[in-house]
Amino acid sequence: MKGMTIIVKKVTQFIAPIIFIFGLYIVFYGHLSPGGGFAGGVIMASSFILQILANGEILDKLRQEESGLEFLESGAILGFIIIAALGLILSGSFVFFSNFLHNGVIGRLLSAGIIPIENIIVGTEVCAAITTIFIALVVYKDEVAL
Amino acid sequence: MIPFILCLILFLIGLYGIITQKNLIKIILGLAIMEYSVNLFLIMIGYIDGGTAPIFSEKFHISSYVDPLPQAMILTAIVIGLATTALLLAMAIRLYRKYGSFDIRKINSLKG
């Protein structure tokens, strides 16, 4: 895949980090405001997709990165399951998905027990998954064109 | 009532697309349209006229919240829809590579 013009590349350099930070914000405030892991993860992935679209020539390098993304994805899901299953042990009464951390004050960033942690995990997972899907589809398309 | 009828029309447009179109990509688009209409229907179930977002705070009383459960349901349904659509597209691209066409009349190695 060919990249785009220098103007697009420069503008992307400015915009992509902002999009990424906005995604992070949505993930971290998922338990307090609309949004959460999935929405934030999609926004974070869109910043990566924007960069790939603008700088198309890096795609060849990214093919090797795909296994790393897959690792991140599986690891995130495993982390989610482990946190959910920890509730079985830590809650004392064998409750799956129990909120075993302290709930804190409503409205603070550090509150709601395990929910922010699981939001972060879901965000990582969704970001990795959508980027993987995008890379996989683009790579296939390139092979078809050959 | 009108939103529900529009939602039904959207559903039927998607179904029409799946039934009549011969192009794989158009069939996938038909499925996506149907999925959106179902999601729209689910979100309309929980809607209350003049309700607020179901975020816990002191300002609003619980009775003014819209129903959060359909919202959680469609979020799950959207995630599932993302996975199925991506998988369908990947299959369509693979099929294109094997058959050299998106036309379902040419993709016919299975019979009987």
Next chain:
Amino acid sequence: MNALIPLYVIVPLASAFIMAILGRLIKNFGKAVLILELLFLTCLTFSFILNSQGTLVYKVGGFPDTGDIPIAIYMVIDGLSKLLLLIISVVGLLTALFSSSYTREYTAERKFYVLFSLMIAGMNGIVISGDIFNIYVFLEIAAISSYILVAFGVEKHQLEASFKYQVLGCLASLMILLAIGFIYWGTGTLNIADISRQLPYSAHFVKFVSILFLVGFGLKAAIFPFHSWLPDAHSSAPSPISAMLSGVLIKAIGIYVLFRIFFSMFALSYQMSVTFTVLGTLSMVIGGLMAIGQWDFKRLLAFHSISQMGYVIVGVGIGMILLTTGGSKTIAAFSIFGGLFHMVNHSVFKGLLFLNAGSVEYATGTRDLRKLGGLAEKMPITASTSMVASFAISGIPPFNGFFSKLIIIVAAVSAQYYWVALFAVIVSIITISSFMKVQKYVFFNTPKRSYKNFRAIPLPMKFSMIIMALLCLLLSMLVLSPIRDIFITPAVDALINTLQYSAAVIG
């Protein structure tokens, strides 16, 4: 005992992703983990069956008690769930053993086991969840992994079959989601037990939602008017996956949920039970007739899956009719027992037949009946086990299929549905004839040409085929009442006492 219920979802899901991470570092890690996982699940299921009675309820999330309003996700295990869990884990274990040597030729062998494990997780989740939206989510997990597994060899026909399966599968899922939306609109709850308590809403509403559910899950279960995807998908998939799809998946995500919905959630209605019986008879007859003309080994087996699932639905449908019209409850119980017994038997003998087809294809590279022949001398174990399975499916006395078919036919006669009984007998004869054709063309005919690249079958494949053939014989013991009372009678009770489910869950 209750605290162990979530393990049915945690163990397969967690091991799937452990395989995905560690599988690339350690060779053969996926196989070992999958087999260990299924062994564990089998032991767990046996301990559930032997040690627990009645309906077990588990509430996820540890929310404060709200009396009889269910707010958390419920996991429920009753007799029917235990039976399905047993089928899933035992057939899954034997199929996993078989596939451990079958999948060597695939480049992405590691991912096969990840998807297999995910499919197990999805099916277990459906069977234990007590909440219709959760059923939808787990159904999608199982269905999406099966879509990928059907196309795992990425050959022309596999991709095509998988695409067809996916389009119809997505349509079915949308119908189910729409029906769930309507249910939530009408009752304001998603818990099956709570819905059955709230539901006397309006007859038209219930009828509309029932039809949506029937279309959705009927597509997944491939009963007659919705069967067109099954022969393609089940014949094109890799053989162990065909065995899983035909043996377990259509039962767990189709038939089980239909029974659960129409027995435990909706009140039994006469129209629905007649629809069930008619559709069951039609799929029995049409599946059998379509199978005669097939020359592809696995395609023939796939058409027989439609036909045999027809028997299951007929058995349970006659029981439903008797329960709604106030007929004899003993005959209803007998008929439902026949249906469920046939479901167990079908998963074993159809799984075995697909494994046979897989090993024939593995050894000779083809599954066209006209190109095969004379394999009885070259592959004695495959030939003899496939003979056992053919006897079982066509209902020859010492094997399990005979007893379940006999029970269904006797129940149909004593309920005075003579036509259904007649069709069941005719289809049974058709089945015999088409399996005589299989035996003749695959194992006894003289081959048309000598086989190039003939490969010997590895030991794990032989082992799982032999165990399944033994199961075909041993399962006929289930007609004896002490064994029947352990395994199938709880399931029949769970279906017949329709009010017991919601009473046990909500309390």
